[in-house]
Amino acid sequence: MNRTMLTATNTLSQLQKKMDIISNNMSNIDTTGFKRKETYFNDLLAQEFKNQGRDDKEKGRLTPIGIRIGTGAKISQSRMVLSQGSLKTTDRNLDLALKKSDQFFKIRGDQNTIQYTRDGAFYLSPADASGTAMALVNGNGQAVLDESDRPIVINGDISNLSFTENGQLRASTENGGVQTFELGIISVKKPQFFEQKGTNLYALPERLNTLEVTEDDVFTRLDTGLRGNISMQQGVLENSNVELSKEMTDLMNVQRSYQFQARTITMADQMAGLVNGIR
Structure with a gap:
């Protein structure tokens, strides 16, 4: 040749x-x-x-x-x-849209790994056989994580769910109690290190250390004092940016x-x- x-x-x-x-x-x-x-x-x-x-x-x-x-x-x-896609109104309590293009939700992936998504169409699923606790999950049944990387589980009979702009979930129960959870959200600085994992999920490479970068180089965890940077809206979903x-x-x-x-x-x-x- x-x-x-x-x-x-x-x-x-x-x-x-x-x-x-x-x-x-x-x-x-x-x-x-x-x-x-x-x-x-x-x-x-x-x-x-x-x-x-x-x-x-x-x-x-x-x-x-x-x-x-x-x-x-x-x-x-x-x-x-990472350009922002347009927003569409659904008026559904469990539909969320991140209004800053560099922010992602944290999801429990396969083999107990942490993965990330912009898809805010969430659901409630029984967390145990008794049905007294409900877990917040994505469309594939994977758990949505809080800022400490723990699944969000709501105990009791839920009467109302609301989300604040800075990513806090407030769940009211029939007995008058209120449970609060801080959704796990990150801000991505170097999206080129994200790998597509299918079903609209992203994750860091398994051998990130061989690329001479750390998690802190790729993204920032928006927890504690940084939660004020989160911008989220309830009842809407983000379209693709294609x-x-x-x-x-x-x-x-x-x-x-x-x-x-x-x-x-x-x-x-x-x-x-x-x-x-x-x-």
Whole structure:
């Protein structure tokens, strides 16, 4: 396989990954609180051939001296975009929307891990067989956590639920009692370290220490004195921040680039056939 084919093949595989990301964005346009991803490309290593013996003869040249031959392009970063989605009113007590784009709810994930989401469509589920205690869960039945990373469990017969703007849950019971819980919420500083875990959940990489960053570098826990930074609204949900027109435009551009690279392979194959046919 000649250099032209190798360069085109390298780029094709990366363009396919970008198309997959765009397709995932478009398929989640109606997913509550979904955050789209954007990809960025960088050139792979290039070789430079000196075709001029004296550099002083190239004075005033604006391009690099010599002939540069690249080896294609690759995706250098796939980053989650934290722009705020529009809000829709549901008038449902357990629907919550975070009004600051960098804030996430804490959820109990698989294998007792902590995961994060912007999806504030919550429900009540029995916490024990007796049915006297109700747990606050997401749409998949996973527990919503408080600021101390404990599941939120309400005891007694609930008569009313209300949430304050700074993330406090107040549960009134039939016997006149009131129970309060502080929802676990974080503020993300470096979303590029978040990994998608499916079902609209995100988590930190398992080997975060190998990236030479800590949890405190990636996000800030909004607890104790920082709860005043939380901005939340009850009875509304956040739509995804996916713009269909932009995603369609990006998809068409990637498809054209893909077609160009595929055509490059075809032309290289034809030229190789002509060379091999010379007698």
